[in-house]
Amino acid sequence: MKNLLYIFLCCSSVAVAQNAMYNNGSIRIHDTGTLGLHTNLINNAPFQDNLGTFGFYGQVTTSVTGAFIPVFYDVEMYKPFSAAILETSITATNALNLVDGDFVTYRNNPLENLKLTQNAFTVGESNLSKVDGYMLVEQKQNFFFTVGDSGYIRPLTLQSQSENVTAKCAYFFxxxxxxxxxxxxxxxxxxxxxxxxxxxxxxxxxxxxxxxxxxxxxxxxxxxxxxxxxxxxxxxxxxxxxxxxxxxxxxxxxxxxxxxxxxxxxxxxxxxxxxxxxxxxxxxxELLDLDNYYVSPNGDGINDNLVIPELEESPNNRLRIYDRNGLKVFEKDNYNGEFNGYSNTNNTIYQRNAGLPSGIYFYLVFLDDLQLEYQGFLYLTDTGN
Known part of the structure; x- marks a missing residue:
C-alpha cells in the first residue's frame, strides 16, 4: 500500500464530509499521486484522466454512488473485514490491486459493475479480496475473472477465439x-x-x-x-x-x-x-448402450426400419451395415432411420435399391459429435427375397 499522498484538483468543488467525499466539479490524480478514501464516494461530476492510484481503505464498509462513473488508473483495495459497495460502476484502466476486502455489486443490476479496460489487469486476488458480484472487461480475448462471494473466490477463465468488445461474469452461491x-x-x-x-x-x-x-x-x-x-x-x-x-x-x-x-x-x-x-x-x-436389432420391413408398421434412438445424441453420425462376409450393403451419413432392408450400394453381390436376403448383419455407428464408435448386430427378415 502506498504512503505518498499527492492530489491535483482541477477545481475546488470537491468536499469531504464525515460520511462521504462529494465530487461536484472535477478531480484528477497525477501519476505520482495517491488518493486514499476512507469514506463514501458520491461522484456527480467527471472523475477521469487519472494516472495515479485511487485506494479504498479502512475497516468500515463504504459505497460509491453518483451520476458519473469514475475512471481510475490504478485501483487499490485494502479494507480488512469490510467492502466497497458499487452502486455506481467504477473503471480501472491499469492495475486492480486486491489486497484485502471485496468490491461488491448488486447482482440484480448487472449494469453496475467493476470494469477493466483493454490494458487493465488484476493482482493479489484471493478469498480475502475479489469482486463479489459482476465484473466486466473490454477489448480482451482471454481473461481471468476474479469473482466470488463474501466467503470464497470462485474465478472463471474465459478464452475466446478473438477479442471481445465486452465480456461480463458473476458467481452465485x-x-x-x-x-x-x-x-x-x-x-x-x-x-x-x-x-x-x-x-x-x-x-x-x-x-x-x-x-x-x-x-x-x-x-x-x-x-x-x-x-x-x-x-x-x-x-x-x-x-x-x-x-x-x-x-x-x-x-x-x-x-x-x-x-x-x-x-x-x-x-x-x-x-x-x-x-x-x-x-x-x-x-x-455409459453414454450409449446400443442393442442388437430386429428389422422386418413387411409394411405392418412394426420394425419396418432400423431405428436407433440414441443417435439423437449425435446428429452428426455415420452408419455402415455389412453382411456376415464383411461386404458393405448400406451406408448413410447423418442417419435418421432410413434403412428398411434395401441396399444402397453397388457391388458384385448386391445391387442398389435391391432387397437384401434375410439373415444376420453387422453394423458400425460413428458418433462424430461425441467422437465415439459403436458396433452391433441386426437380424433382417421379410424383404421379399
Whole structure:
C-alpha cells in the first residue's frame, strides 16, 4: 500500500464530509499521486484522466454512488473485514490491486459493475479480496475473472477465439432452481441425456458473444461428492436460452479429486446460455448402450426400419451395415432411420435399391459429435427375397 499522498484538483468543488467525499466539479490524480478514501464516494461530476492510484481503505464498509462513473488508473483495495459497495460502476484502466476486502455489486443490476479496460489487469486476488458480484472487461480475448462471494473466490477463465468488445461474469452461491436475481428458474431436472445431474449448489453468469471456452473449479463447499462418483465425471453444463434445458458444454481434462479440482468446457457461445455450472456427465462407457436389432420391413408398421434412438445424441453420425462376409450393403451419413432392408450400394453381390436376403448383419455407428464408435448386430427378415 502506498504512503505518498499527492492530489491535483482541477477545481475546488470537491468536499469531504464525515460520511462521504462529494465530487461536484472535477478531480484528477497525477501519476505520482495517491488518493486514499476512507469514506463514501458520491461522484456527480467527471472523475477521469487519472494516472495515479485511487485506494479504498479502512475497516468500515463504504459505497460509491453518483451520476458519473469514475475512471481510475490504478485501483487499490485494502479494507480488512469490510467492502466497497458499487452502486455506481467504477473503471480501472491499469492495475486492480486486491489486497484485502471485496468490491461488491448488486447482482440484480448487472449494469453496475467493476470494469477493466483493454490494458487493465488484476493482482493479489484471493478469498480475502475479489469482486463479489459482476465484473466486466473490454477489448480482451482471454481473461481471468476474479469473482466470488463474501466467503470464497470462485474465478472463471474465459478464452475466446478473438477479442471481445465486452465480456461480463458473476458467481452465485445458490441453487439454480431458486435463483435470487433471475426472473426464471433453471430447473435442474430439465437436461439433455448426456447431462446426468446438475449442481444445485452454485452457478456462474458469463456473457460473451464470441465462441469461447471457460474453465471453472470446485472446492470443498461445492458438494461435488453428492454430484458425481468420480472426479472425471465432472463437466460443465449451460442453461440454453431457447431450449430451456441444461446442455452439455464439455468436460476437457478434469483434474483434482472430490474435494477440489477444475474442468474446462468445449467451445461454445456464452450468450446462448443464461448461466453455467458444474454437472455430472455421462462417460463414454455409459453414454450409449446400443442393442442388437430386429428389422422386418413387411409394411405392418412394426420394425419396418432400423431405428436407433440414441443417435439423437449425435446428429452428426455415420452408419455402415455389412453382411456376415464383411461386404458393405448400406451406408448413410447423418442417419435418421432410413434403412428398411434395401441396399444402397453397388457391388458384385448386391445391387442398389435391391432387397437384401434375410439373415444376420453387422453394423458400425460413428458418433462424430461425441467422437465415439459403436458396433452391433441386426437380424433382417421379410424383404421379399
Amino acid at each position: 445458490e441453487d439454480p432452481n431458486l435463483p435470487s436475481t433471475f426472473t426464471t428458474s433453471f430447473n435442474t431436472n430439465n437436461k439433455e441425456k448426456e447431462v446426468r445431474a446438475v449442481s444445485t449448489t452454485e452457478f456462474w453468469d458469463i456473457d460473451s458473444s464470441l465462441p469461447s471456452t471457460v474453465s471453472i473449479s470446485w472446492n470443498n463447499r461445492s458438494n461435488i461428492a453428492n454430484l458425481v462418483d468420480e472426479y472425471y465425471q465432472v463437466g460443465i453444463a449451460g442453461w440454453h436460452r431457447t431450449q430451456k434445458r441444461w446442455v452439455n458444454l464439455g468436460s476437457v481434462d478434469p483434474i483434482g479429486d472430490l474435494n477440489q479440482g477444475a474442468v474446462t468446457s468445449e467451445t461454445f457461445v456464452p450468450n446462448d446460455y443464461e448461466v453455467i455450472t458444474l454437472a455430472k456427465m455421462a462417460v463414454a462407457t
